[in-house]
Amino acid sequence: MILILNGPNLNMLGKREPQVYGNTTLEDLEALCEDWAGDLGSSATCRQSNFEGQLLEWIQNASEEGFTGIVINPGALTHYSYALRDAISSQTLPVIEVHISNVDAREAFRHVSVTAPVCKGKISGLGVLGYKLALEYFLGGE
Numbered sequence: 001m002i003l004i005l006n007g008p009n010l011n012m013l014g015k016r017e018p019q020v021y022g023n024t025t026l027e028d029l030e031a032l033c034e035d036w037a038g039d040l041g042s043s044a045t046c047r048q049s050n051f052e053g054q055l056l057e058w059i060q061n062a063s064e065e066g067f068t069g070i071v072i073n074p075g076a077l078t079h080y081s082y083a084l085r086d087a088i089s090s091q092t093l094p095v096i097e098v099h100i101s102n103v104d105a106r107e108a109f110r111h112v113s114v115t116a117p118v119c120k121g122k123i124s125g126l127g128v129l130g131y132k133l134a135l136e137y138f139l140g141g142e
Contacts, residue, residue, distance in 0.1 A: 002138050003067040004033050004131065005055055006048040007075035013100075024128050033071075036132045040139035044071075052077060052084060059087040059095075069138040070095040071131060078103070078113045089118035096134040099124040 006026065009016060014025035024032075030046035037044035045067070049055050055077070062070055070093055077084050078097070088095050097116050102125025116122045121137070123130035 001042060001067050002037060002044045002135060003058065003062050003065070003070045004030075004044050004046045005058055005070060005072040005074075006046070007055055007073060007077050008050045008052075009075050010073060011048050011050065029128050029131065032128060033131050033135065036135050037139065040135060042139045044135065052081060056083060056087045059084075059091055062091060062093055067093060069093055071098055071134040071138075072096070072115075072119075073098045073100070073131075074115055078115050080114060082114060085114045085118055088115055094120040094138070096120055096137065097122040098130040098134055100127055100130065101125060 011026050013029060014023050026048055033044045033046055047058055049058075055074070059070065059072075070091070072088070072095055074081065074084055074097065078099070095118070097113065097119045099122075103113070104124065113122065123133055126133065
């Protein structure tokens with residue numbers, strides 16, 4: 001069972017900068033992730049928050065809730081949230097960071113991720129397909 005976390009502003013998918021993030025809504029993305037996990041013989045629980053503290057609590061409690069891995073798109077928190085970094089690094093579960101856009105091809109401030117160094121891996125720039133690839137890594141799909 002995989003926990004999928006989406007951070008600030010990802011509730012605006014499909015509305016905010018579709019030229020950067022595409023037209024897929026958060027609801028569409030969550031349905032896709034649930035379907036992909038099901039196709040791989042497991043399940044995904046999707047959560048989104050605009051509040052850093054809520055994301056921290058979900059990460060801290062993931063093991064106790066029975067999750068086996070975390071996929072996270074931290075949004076802008078990627079670039080400055082040491083609290084989020086510390087929560088990820090203290091979690092015993094593997095975490096994969098996902099970004100819909102290619103953050104390395106965007107503004108300079110987006111090139112630095114304080115969270116990626118404590119994640120198992122990072123997928124960036126492949127649109128919502130990045131979530132599927134993260135699920136396949138966790139659930140053994142090819």
